Amino acid sequence: MSIDVVTPDHLRELISTFVADHQTRSDVRDWWREPLLATARADDRFNILSEIAADDHLIPSDLLSDAETVIVFFLPFKASLGKENATGKFPCRNWGLAYEDTNRLIGLIAQKIADYLTDRGFKAAQTPATHNFNPEKLMARWSHKHLAYVSGLGRFGINAQMITPAGCAGRLGSLVTNAVIDDSPVVSEEELCLYKKGEECLKCVSRCPVKAVGENGINRQRCWDRLNFNLKHVQALAGMKDSTNVCGKCVVDLPCSIKTG
Numbered sequence: 001m002s003i004d005v006v007t008p009d010h011l012r013e014l015i016s017t018f019v020a021d022h023q024t025r026s027d028v029r030d031w032w033r034e035p036l037l038a039t040a041r042a043d044d045r046f047n048i049l050s051e052i053a054a055d056d057h058l059i060p061s062d063l064l065s066d067a068e069t070v071i072v073f074f075l076p077f078k079a080s081l082g083k084e085n086a087t088g089k090f091p092c093r094n095w096g097l098a099y100e101d102t103n104r105l106i107g108l109i110a111q112k113i114a115d116y117l118t119d120r121g122f123k124a125a126q127t128p129a130t131h132n133f134n135p136e137k138l139m140a141r142w143s144h145k146h147l148a149y150v151s152g153l154g155r156f157g158i159n160a161q162m163i164t165p166a167g168c169a170g171r172l173g174s175l176v177t178n179a180v181i182d183d184s185p186v187v188s189e190e191e192l193c194l195y196k197k198g199e200e201c202l203k204c205v206s207r208c209p210v211k212a213v214g215e216n217g218i219n220r221q222r223c224w225d226r227l228n229f230n231l232k233h234v235q236a237l238a239g240m241k242d243s244t245n246v247c248g249k250c251v252v253d254l255p256c257s258i259k260t261g
């Protein structure tokens, strides 16, 4: 087994090709745009996670004792899917289907990267795309959003979502490896949200059907209650998995949905 050098661009090319090929399969819908990826050395910067995310948030070495690098990627949804989900107070069926397909694809991408690293003599470790959280605190113990923030893949919006150069309508995945890979942030700006930059917006606040998004943060319980209500009562989501907790009104058809705000 050989030890090789892995660069961020190797990984970007790997997942770009993988997502493009995946979408040509006859049994797969084409929900996604070009993925983004950032890497960050697993250093002290990640110690901030217990302050800015859950107080019991894991650090990279909790997943892999000799972790050297965190890899975070973003799968942006196509604008057409966001437009469709922007209508009405409840999510459309395609939003639910895309959520389920994206969870599956995030797992496949993470495995693809892990295999690529393993083939080169390295180790990799990952957690599921979602539902890795503390149900009482409603906070992830491995928050892809906060990892994306520390790794420079994006910046938080008023909607508490990660705004990347490809917007915030999409899903994140991450893993850690003992391969040493240089930092490769894709964002250098302090903020990407219009309102946080001092401009007028707050469109995400008025978009939330249960007023869970406010100027000063998100009411997690109110949002979570809505997601559970949707799964139980919205006919468009009938037959979907127990983990398909979706709404997405605060990430679609906004100035920051498919590009920076």
Ligand code: SF4
Pocket (backbone or CB within 6 Å): 157, 158, 159, 192, 193, 194, 195, 196, 201, 202, 203, 204, 205, 254, 255, 256, 257, 261
């Ligand atoms: S809709 Fe406007 S205020 Fe809300 S996160 Fe996006 S850019 Fe920021």
Ligand code: SF4
Pocket (backbone or CB within 6 Å): 207, 208, 209, 210, 211, 212, 213, 218, 222, 223, 224, 226, 227, 246, 247, 248, 249, 250, 251
């Ligand atoms: S997901 Fe829906 S309920 Fe939750 S904050 Fe966003 S718009 Fe509101």
